[in-house]
Amino acid sequence: MACEQWQPQLDSYLDNxxxxxxxxxLHAHLRTCPACTADAxxxxxxxxxxxxxxxxxxxxxxxxxAKIQKSIAAKPRWNWNFGWKLATAALALVLxxxxxxxxxxxxxxxxxxxxxxxxxxxxxxxxxxxxxxxISTDRHTVKPWFQGKIPFSFNLPxxxxxxxxxLGGRVAYVGQSSGAHLIYQIRKxxxxxxxxxxxxxxxxxxxxxxxxxxxxxxxxxxxxxGLRYVxxxxxxxxxIQKLSALLKAAVEQK
Amino acid sequence: xxxxxxxxxxxxxxxxxxxxxxxxxQETYAKALRGFSSYQPGTNFRAWMYRILRNTFLTSRTGLKxxxxxxxxxxxxxxxxxxxxxxxxxxxxLDRSNQQVLQDALQQLPLHYRxxxxxxxxxxxxxxxxxxxxxxxxxTVMSRLSRAxxxxxxxxxxxxxxVQKG
Numbered sequence: 532m533a534c535e536q537w538q539p540q541l542d543s544y545l546d547n548x549x550x551x552x553x554x555x556x557l558h559a560h561l562r563t564c565p566a567c568t569a570d571a572x573x574x575x576x577x578x579x580x581x582x583x584x585x586x587x588x589x590x591x592x593x594x595x596x597a598k599i600q601k602s603i604a605a606k607p608r609w610n611w612n613f614g615w616k617l618a619t620a621a622l623a624l625v626l627x628x629x630x631x632x633x634x635x636x637x638x639x640x641x642x643x644x645x646x647x648x649x650x651x652x653x654x655x656x657x658x659x660x661x662x663x664x665x666i667s668t669d670r671h672t673v674k675p676w677f678q679g680k681i682p683f684s685f686n687l688p689x690x691x692x693x694x695x696x697x698l699g700g701r702v703a704y705v706g707q708s709s710g711a712h713l714i715y716q717i718r719k720x721x722x723x724x725x726x727x728x729x730x731x732x733x734x735x736x737x738x739x740x741x742x743x744x745x746x747x748x749x750x751x752x753x754x755x756x757g758l759r760y761v762x763x764x765x766x767x768x769x770x771i772q773k774l775s776a777l778l779k780a781a782v783e784q785k
Numbered sequence: 786x787x788x789x790x791x792x793x794x795x796x797x798x799x800x801x802x803x804x805x806x807x808x809x810x811q812e813t814y815a816k817a818l819r820g821f822s823s824y825q826p827g828t829n830f831r832a833w834m835y836r837i838l839r840n841t842f843l844t845s846r847t848g849l850k851x852x853x854x855x856x857x858x859x860x861x862x863x864x865x866x867x868x869x870x871x872x873x874x875x876x877x878x879l880d881r882s883n884q885q886v887l888q889d890a891l892q893q894l895p896l897h898y899r900x901x902x903x904x905x906x907x908x909x910x911x912x913x914x915x916x917x918x919x920x921x922x923x924x925t926v927m928s929r930l931s932r933a934x935x936x937x938x939x940x941x942x943x944x945x946x947x948v949q950k951g
């Protein structure tokens with residue numbers, strides 16, 4: 532490439548704005564062309580001269596600096612406001628988180644106590660010489676027996692065609708209120724079904740429940756039609772689930 | 786304070802006056818603080834600050850006067866004619882005593898040449914940064930710089946020849 536073609540590139544080259552390829556080509560040319568090399572050198576010197584003569588030529592006075600610093604420091608009052616807001620928000624968040632943790636902790640403890648109580652009742656009932664007060668496999672006998680003994684009524688499922696057998700029922704006292712305690716049997720396993728009046732917080736369970744492991748027993752727990760149902764036993768999770776499904780369906784029948 | 790000395794130097798070269806330069810810098814910081822929400826993080830902060838200062842200058846009385854005297858040229862669009870210059874005064878300018886000549890020559894340059902030279906040679910901004918600051922395409926930065934350098938060389942040469950004759 533002729534020198535005239537490189538001339539317009541020299542400034543961009545010295546401003547470090549040439550592409551890598553163009554820079555490589557120009558380097559190659561400069562190695563063989565003393566005229567362009569001298570020109571490039573002169574331009575570098577000119578750039579340096581400008582920087583030396585112009586850069587920092589005018590310096591601000593100390594008074595002016597102080598004035599600007601003061602005006603800048605006075606401006607961002609909103610920063611303080613923002614800081615306070617942030618601190619308040621953070622505090623509120625901490626308090627809220629604390630309240631939630633404490634509430635959840637309390638709930639968890641209450642639930643734990645509830646299941647412990649049910650486990651005691653279940654074990655004590657099965658270990659008793661007279662586990663049930665009404666001995667009948669007929670739901671139409673068991674259900675009316677509870678009339679006048681508990682402050683609510685409930686439906687029991689038809690067990691024909693299933694492996695479950697109703698053994699009977701008794702009144703249970705849980706959490707200072709009375710409810711129905713029914714005993715079902717499946718392949719020599721006995722399952723307790725507790726039907727209790729639902730407390731306010733029990734609504735969180737809903738009817739969409741699943742079997743969980745509590746106090747080494749399998750438990751399914753839900754609230755339906757204002758009553759809390761707890762199916763409790765040492766049989767498999769599958770059995771607990773099947774019996775729960777039968778009970779849920781019976782409630783739906785009305 | 787970020788860029789304080791540099792902004793002041795730039796403002797002084799634009800306005801050619803200490804009081805006006807102080808007003809410009811003060812106004813620039815005030816506007817930057819007020820409009821900080823308009824600054825997009827990740828974009829060039831330096832270019833943003835210089836743009837505020839330059840726009841403030843352009844709307845000032847001195848700035849309006851300076852822009853009115855800018856000759857109507859098509860220089861930013863047309864090809865740059867570069868003349869191989871064997872009689873460049875650059876080597877002479879390295880001498881400290883000649884710095885005044887260069888300073889005077891820069892003062893005489895039209896505003897649009899002066900500002901682009903200041904941003905490139907003093908602030909060492911890339912063409913892209915200059916383009917952002919001045920609000921012009923990067924290609925225009927390159928051609929304007931080339932013309933500004935030629936004009937400055939011409940002025941310096943005139944002055945040095947005058948000195949020699951005198």
